[in-house]
Amino acid sequence: MFVTVGLGLSVCPTCLNGTPLSASMNNYSFVNPTSLSLLQAFYFNVSGIYTPDFPDTPPVRFDYTNDSINILNPSLLITPKSTSVKVLKYNSTVEMVLQNTAIIGVENHPMHLHSFNFHVLAQGFGNYDPLKDPKKFNLVNPQSRNTIAVPVGGWAVIRFTANNPGVWSMHCHLDVHLPLGLATAFVVENGPTKESTLPPPPPDLPRC
Ligand SMILES: *[C@@H]1O[C@H](CO)[C@@H](O)[C@H](O)[C@H]1NC(C)=O
Ligand SMILES: *[C@@H]1O[C@H](CO)[C@@H](O)[C@H](O)[C@H]1NC(C)=O
Ligand SMILES: *[C@@H]1O[C@H](CO)[C@@H](O)[C@H](O)[C@H]1NC(C)=O
Ligand SMILES: *[C@@H]1O[C@H](CO)[C@@H](O)[C@H](O)[C@H]1NC(C)=O
Ligand SMILES: [Cu+2]
Secondary structure (H helix, E strand, O other): EEEEEEEEEOOOOEEEEEOOOOEEEEEEOOOOOOOOOOHHHHHOOOOOEOOOOOOOOOOOOOOOOOOOOOOOOHOEEEOOOOOOOOOOOOEEEEEEEEEEEOOHHHHHHEEEEEEOEEEEEEEEOOOOOOOOOOHHHOOOOOOOOOOEEEOEEEEEEEEEEEEEOOEHHHHHHEOOOOOOOOEEEEOOOOOOOOOOOOOOOOOOOOOO
């Protein structure tokens, strides 16, 4: 996956205490569901809580880290709200390039993944180069982390194995960016065995 992370503007300026600021991954600004949790929706097969349409690439290609972007291409600033997740087959290997954008402004985003540790293969400044930068991948002794500070105006490449079924959030860990929508979630499907199948909710799960 190639995933942009950064700020933007909301189409709904009054949504978040009047601030027009928004934030997104691949131009999808995440909104938590209110009627049911993501995990319950997955377990009980309830549709309409999330959409499995989080894209593997940004909908628009642009010069991601060019500071002039806000003036040159103001139409890129608006990021729509949704509850979009990425569905993964059990045990699949996920490689993700996290690319910071200069929309509104370049900023550090400590990207945190629930449930999994990932390997950090490479990091750099500017736009990720799919031809040159894979040569920098550390496939020998990469760091194992659950959070990666994507370099300001730069990129980081991570890899993990989706071997834990359930719904797992991936989000920027800055308190101010999370409610702005800098998040998505992975829905990891069940595996072939009982051990790789999501157990039912506990009987004492609090009810709304
Ligand atoms: C959800 O759908 C799956 C696949 O069709 C099925 O195996 C499972 O039993 C369903 N779960 C519930 C709680 O209905
Ligand atoms: C940013 O984009 C503008 C317009 O395309 C271009 O002239 C400029 O060289 C770019 N800046 C950098 C640092 O690449
Ligand atoms: C995000 O999506 C909106 C609505 O489709 C579009 O206007 C905007 O240009 C997109 N921005 C980027 C950075 O893809
Ligand atoms: C998941 O992948 C690992 C490593 O390839 C393999 O050892 C294991 O058997 C797989 N698990 C299942 C349930 O397929
Ligand atoms: Cu952030």
